[in-house]
Amino acid sequence: xxxxxxxxxxxxxxxxxxxxxxxxxxxxxxxxxxxxxxxxxxxxxxxxxxxxxxxxxxxxxxxxxxxxxxxxxxxxxxxxx
Numbered sequence: 487x488x489x490x491x492x493x494x495x496x497x498x499x500x501x502x503x504x505x506x507x508x509x510x511x512x513x514x515x516x517x518x519x520x521x522x523x524x525x526x527x528x529x530x531x532x533x534x535x536x537x538x539x540x541x542x543x544x545x546x547x548x549x550x551x552x553x554x555x556x557x558x559x560x561x562x563x564x565x566x567x
Contacts (some may be wrong), residue, residue: 503560506554523542527544528544529545
């Protein structure tokens, strides 16, 4: 039963982190220190006529690295030995 309790706690924490990250992305345009996100060198932006293709490649990699570090730190904090 203890394993299910630990799993539930981890899922609740992970859900909270996802909500916080979602709110940060939602308000990222209004926060001055996150205004560069999506406009980094390496983000793909192709405009041809009336068609625009945008893929934030470097921004996705940066977000992945930051989230990986944060989640690993959270797991280290809540891991019991």
